[in-house]
Amino acid sequence: MSLPHAILTALLEKPSSGLELTRRFDKSIGYFWSATHQQIYRELGKLEQAGHIRALPAPVPARGQKKEYEVLPAGRGELSDWVARSEDPKPMRSALLLRMRAAAIVGAEGLRAELERHLALHREQLDEYLAIEERDFPADRRRTEPDRLRHLVLRGGVDLERFWVEWLTGALAELGPSEA
Amino acid sequence: MSLPHAILTALLEKPSSGLELTRRFDKSIGYFWSATHQQIYRELGKLEQAGHIRALPAPVPARGQKKEYEVLPAGRGELSDWVARSEDPKPMRSALLLRMRAAAIVGAEGLRAELERHLALHREQLDEYLAIEERDFPADRRRTEPDRLRHLVLRGGVDLERFWVEWLTGALAELGPSEA
DNA sequence: CCCCCTTCTGCAACTAGTTGCAGAAGATTC
DNA sequence: GAATCTTCTGCAACTAGTTGCAGAAGGGGG
Numbered sequence A, B: 001m002s003l004p005h006a007i008l009t010a011l012l013e014k015p016s017s018g019l020e021l022t023r024r025f026d027k028s029i030g031y032f033w034s035a036t037h038q039q040i041y042r043e044l045g046k047l048e049q050a051g052h053i054r055a056l057p058a059p060v061p062a063r064g065q066k067k068e069y070e071v072l073p074a075g076r077g078e079l080s081d082w083v084a085r086s087e088d089p090k091p092m093r094s095a096l097l098l099r100m101r102a103a104a105i106v107g108a109e110g111l112r113a114e115l116e117r118h119l120a121l122h123r124e125q126l127d128e129y130l131a132i133e134e135r136d137f138p139a140d141r142r143r144t145e146p147d148r149l150r151h152l153v154l155r156g157g158v159d160l161e162r163f164w165v166e167w168l169t170g171a172l173a174e175l176g177p178s179e180a
Numbered sequence C: 001c002c003c004c005c006t007t008c009t010g011c012a013a014c015t016a017g018t019t020g021c022a023g024a025a026g027a028t029t030c
Numbered sequence D: 001g002a003a004t005c006t007t008c009t010g011c012a013a014c015t016a017g018t019t020g021c022a023g024a025a026g027g028g029g030g
Helices: A003-013 A018-027 A037-049 A073-084 A095-106 A111-136 A145-175 B003-013 B018-027 B037-049 B073-084 B095-106 B111-136 B145-175
Strands: A053-055 A068-071 B053-055 B068-071
Touching (some): A003 A053, A003 A068, A003 A073, A068 A073, A073 B095, A073 B111, A095 A111, A095 B073, A095 B145, A111 B073, B003 B018, B003 B037, B037 B053, B068 B073, B095 B111
Antiparallel strands (some): A053 A068, B053 B068
């Protein structure tokens, strides 16, 4: 599974506490691997026990007290192995495509509004990605390999959102202008 | 959740037994909503109890005996409601994009082979979709609304695979010809 | 007839992810 | 200086999905 590796990556980018991680998952790593704070806390516990990360010594260790984690060499090693590991892509799932197929049988009443809503959401996400690209990846920041890799990831997000925007636009056109 | 609706859709397309459904999920509905036979059997049980489907009267009802299900009006109603229901798209997950981001930190050794493997798989899937399109959706079979909807779904699959093929091709070019 | 193979259904036990809630520490405010 | 709000961590209980296995029925084949 990928959650521990997502966390290791995030912690290597910057040592953080559970809540900080949660927030960063909400806007960066989470764009392609989302997780709730619960998953994160539990996984931090497991990673610590496995010796992949450790809590930075805190002045007052207590419940409700912020706890920062950093990655240990073993954790970095595990992540490095994982990058090269062979793993089949898991079949994608789209409830929207499924609904479309159901609509082919029971009728498309009410579907149009939902498609429009999704279209708006995907447009929004696309704009967000484009803003990030402009901010974080100006042409001169695409030289080093790490930067090129990070930019490729973002490009993936951009192009995927573009795909949805185009597909939804086409679907709406195909449904005809006056469906219920 | 969508699994029960996937099953209702499949059963409306054709009443089936659990194993038949499993096979059809492996090659049709499952392209965008996969499920194991276990999930399917359990869900069939729940759907039957909810009065959404019923088992067709079998000559010899017994364990190990094929059991066909068909959708009842209540099930069709539920599916019809679901088509119009509002439901946020769940954030996508891609272990590959995640790995790319990890590679930006720990190095991209060994990643290239994996990208090539995925590229081959996506090309294969794309070809399969195109073959289905040619077989099931010749130009004259795209007239009725149900056919147009079903074709849109397939188009979604085609374009998504195209996206991956293009992204992976670009990523491989970007990684440079001689990465480890 | 008996063994074995396939088909079909299903239980049990697991991992992953979600939701709701609660308690401690520190900051804020009146 | 007490009431309350925010931050941070975490438990408990749930739903969804996965994996491994087993048992019944039926169809050959020697």
